[in-house]
Amino acid sequence: MPLTRYFDLTGKKALVIGADNPAGGAIARAYAEAGADVALCALTPDEAVMRARAVRRDIEAMGHRAPEYIMDVTLGKNVQVTTRQIVKDLGGLDMVAVAPDVFLAKPIESTTDTDLARTMQTNFNPHFFAVRTAAQEFRRQQKPGRIVLVTSVLGQRGVPNTTAYAAAHGAVHNLVRAAAEELAGDQIMVNGIALGWMDWMDDRLDPADPEAQRAGRFMAMKRRGQPEEVGPLAVYLSSEVATGYVTGQIFPVDGGLLLHL
């Protein structure tokens, strides 16, 4: 198939932070399918490692390297040091996808200081640390780079019980814009993928709540998105040939959810 010119990542080195969640795993698989070696970062040394290992097996079956790491994304220093190691192990770095996502649903009055700190620490800080570190690595190599931040449509709309989570993702949205402007001169592109209601997010809805069932019908496409529908956009946004003129944008993968009034 003559697509390789635009979407071929053969020989490229990718880092996926949060490869243990469905979006990160799908992006890692898609990168590998397009030809890249992919370093997989699980966020915690528990069953997350097993989930990343499943991704590793798939990628190795495609004939690519997929070393696993544990990265504590709440600590900027850990993101930096682990990334440094990964760049050495892979022999370079061309793209970084950042997918940590820890949901919190709580009314604002019961959202504690700790809830807020933790929500920012797990939904926004990792993205910031990853961009800071990736920029450093790309500039060190003096090569173009691609950064893809996975975020949520809640970063641009409000829904009750999501004040902390939506604010954290709003911060990611504007991180995309500000970082894109700061790094554009070095051909480092920063873009976002805003997820709508995906098929792995059912635990965010209360099965006893009739409004939650109606929420599914708010999407123009009337169905939840699947992990495989996230990967191709990440490949597009990470291809040096395809996106030399695309930066600072957040693209929804939401089945038309944002169209609703």
Place this chain on the structure above:
Amino acid sequence: MIERFDLDGKAIVVTGGGRGLGRGMAMALAEAGAQVLIASRTEEQLAGVTEEIRAAGGKADYFVFDATKSADVDALVQDCVLRYGQIDVMFANAGGGQGPDLEFWEFPDDGFQATMEQNLHSVFYAARAASAQMMKQGTPGVVVPTASGSALRGRLPFAYPTAKGGVLSLTRSMAMTLAAHNIRVNTIVPGYVSQRPPKDAQEQAVREQRGSFVPVKRLGEWWELGPLAIFLASEASSYITGAQFIIDGGGLAAGLGPVGFRPRHEV
């Protein structure tokens, strides 16, 4: 995953395909395996692009039409069906024209009307004809209008951005309406993109100067719309509808100061 980008055998219409961004998109779509029917007013340009695509091993045909005449647009879609058996994707890309170079308070009715017809009516006609046919076929489809970054900011002359703003709004409503029929609608929103290679060194110098105002320090090139066109036309974007795909070198994410402006940082 990668097969999601495949357009093998898809029947795709690109209006305004004789030059510029439309030509760039048509060439990439053909490269990805589509049968491409390009359409515009200028037969000479269409014949040239068709020849170029065929010479590269792609499948292309052309149709001469006026994008502002709905009967012409209907005939275009029927021509696509006659040639390829159906229509899968419509790139409603034809547009252009700013109206006369006059102050806002002097701007004439006919100048405003013509700009709307070229840039907004043309998209409505193309999307309507294509979606009606897709529904008749009972097959999934894709409609991709071309808008403009100018629609998202204030700019003079005003008529063109106004019409393109209409395209963005039309896209959202169409996406909402057509989703139930498995037709996705997404807009391509180009910023400053060169329509063709520079003619001479002087033109190149002008482009470089203009490019210095774009965050990535250059203008986009016509062919850079190609990969985006493939992404939006294909299953690679299967869960995306009603969205704006901005391709502008970072211009629209910025704009609060000249490129190179940075608030003073502490040493």
